[in-house]
Amino acid sequence: MGRPVAEGASRPSAGERRRGIRALATSGPAIALGRGLVRGLARSLRIREFPSAGLRALWQAGSPVIYTVWHGHILLLPYLYGRRYRIHALTSRSRDGEVLSRFIQGFGIHVVRGSSSRGGARALLALARVIRDAGDNVLIVPDGPRGPRHVAQSGAVVLAKMTGAPIVPLAFGAAPCSVLLSWDGFVVPHPFARAAVVFGPPLTVPRDADREVVEAKRRELEAVLLGITAAATRAAGGGDVPSL
Numbered sequence: 099m100g101r102p103v104a105e106g107a108s109r110p111s112a113g114e115r116r117r118g119i120r121a122l123a124t125s126g127p128a129i130a131l132g133r134g135l136v137r138g139l140a141r142s143l144r145i146r147e148f149p150s151a152g153l154r155a156l157w158q159a160g161s162p163v164i165y166t167v168w169h170g171h172i173l174l175l176p177y178l179y180g181r182r183y184r185i186h187a188l189t190s191r192s193r194d195g196e197v198l199s200r201f202i203q204g205f206g207i208h209v210v211r212g213s214s215s216r217g218g219a220r221a222l223l224a225l226a227r228v229i230r231d232a233g234d235n236v237l238i239v240p241d242g243p244r245g246p247r248h249v250a251q252s253g254a255v256v257l258a259k260m261t262g263a264p265i266v267p268l269a270f271g272a273a274p275c276s277v278l279l280s281w282d283g284f285v286v287p288h289p290f291a292r293a294a295v296v297f298g299p300p301l302t303v304p305r306d307a308d309r310e311v312v313e314a315k316r317r318e319l320e321a322v323l324l325g326i327t328a329a330a331t332r333a334a335g336g337g338d339v340p341s342l
């Protein structure tokens with residue numbers, strides 16, 4: 099039998115219990131444990147990488163690029179590419195964004211805080227300085243932080259217009275995997291699964307692009323991301339990816 103509640107003491111409310119669980123899950127030790135689990139999972143996978151010819155040329159030239167990926171496909175990318183490339187990621191100013199920032203910084207990714215709803219303009223200016231002054235790469239999740247799922251916002255396109263840096267869409271697929279019942283359909287590979295990372299062709303945005311051109315480029319980015327996401331899923335299942 100459990101201990102009786104002391105006279106005069108009150109049981110924690112449901113809200114207090116939720117806050118306690120959240121505080122535990124977002125603590126330093128929990129985040130470190132999460133990183134360790136991601137490392138172990140990634141090392142168990144059989145991963146194939148499919149860069150487009152245009153991206154290979156940018157890599158060889160050392161040119162900065164703006165990587166974009168759907169929110170539901172980001173789990174392993176900080177581990178795979180955080181130290182391989184110099185990347186600054188845009189994360190929201192929310193409490194969840196703070197946890198994500200702490201998590202990905204452990205993989206060598208630098209963080210710029212902001213989103214389309216809070217601090218967006220300031221964040222884009224900070225990312226533009228990263229590209230222009232440091233020559234580093236940027237990662238933007240165009241359907242984050244709240245969705246709608248697989249609907250690209252215009253931030254990456256505006257940043258490409260500001261800096262002249264090309265947008266490089268990328269996608270991750272795994273088989274077998276679990277797709278969580280979350281707004282973003284978060285993909286979690288099973289241990290020892292086959293996986294694929296597909297990089298789409300670079301997309302450029304003219305410096306003098308007006309609103310109509312920006313919107314057209316946003317739709318193009320969205321379409322390419324949808325296409326390479328399907329290609330990554332096929333490749334993870336053993337199929338080939340057509341030349342990009």
